Amino acid sequence: MSDPVAPFDTRAFRNACGKFATGITVVTTVIDGETHGMTANAFMSVSLEPPLVAVSVAKKAHMHNHIAQSGRYAVSILRADQESHSSHFAGWAVDGFEVEFDERHGHPIIGEAIATFVTTVVDAHEAGDHTIYIGQVDYFESTEEDPVLFYAGKYRQISPIA
Numbered sequence: 588m589s590d591p592v593a594p595f596d597t598r599a600f601r602n603a604c605g606k607f608a609t610g611i612t613v614v615t616t617v618i619d620g621e622t623h624g625m626t627a628n629a630f631m632s633v634s635l636e637p638p639l640v641a642v643s644v645a646k647k648a649h650m651h652n653h654i655a656q657s658g659r660y661a662v663s664i665l666r667a668d669q670e671s672h673s674s675h676f677a678g679w680a681v682d683g684f685e686v687e688f689d690e691r692h693g694h695p696i697i698g699e700a701i702a703t704f705v706t707t708v709v710d711a712h713e714a715g716d717h718t719i720y721i722g723q724v725d726y727f728e729s730t731e732e733d734p735v736l737f738y739a740g741k742y743r744q745i746s747p748i749a
């Protein structure tokens with residue numbers, strides 16, 4: 588006789604995944620001359636040769652179809668004082684906040700981000716309720732400033748270990 592399977596607790600699973608501290612990015616793309624963006628922490632480097640990065644986008648997110656349609660995306664890794672950008676692109680209202688984009692390699696990015704990558708989509712993999720878009724890096728830049736972090740559902744800052 589087998590043990591009954593307990594229902595899967597998606598909230599507990601999400602909380603457990605939240606124990607992995609991540610940087611925060613804003614992913615942007617352009618459709619018909621209009622810039623679209625979303626906050627994402629599901630970003631990673633995939634390969635050095637060729638230079639590839641990946642973002643994971645929920646199928647229900649508007650950005651999912653935007654990236655599929657445009658075939659390009661940029662990733663801006665946010666600086667420690669850019670939490671407002673994260674909140675804005677996550678759909679949380681930020682009083683008085685207005686987005687100003689810079690442009691690199693013909694694509695909108697978040698100005699003064701600590702790193703930016705402009706990519707061309709070379710592959711897409713469906714994975715459950717998300718699609719992982721792999722982009723070949725056409726352009727990148729970075730600085731030595733500190734990032735904003737996300738851990739256990741809250742913004743965090745880097746602090747040295749005493």
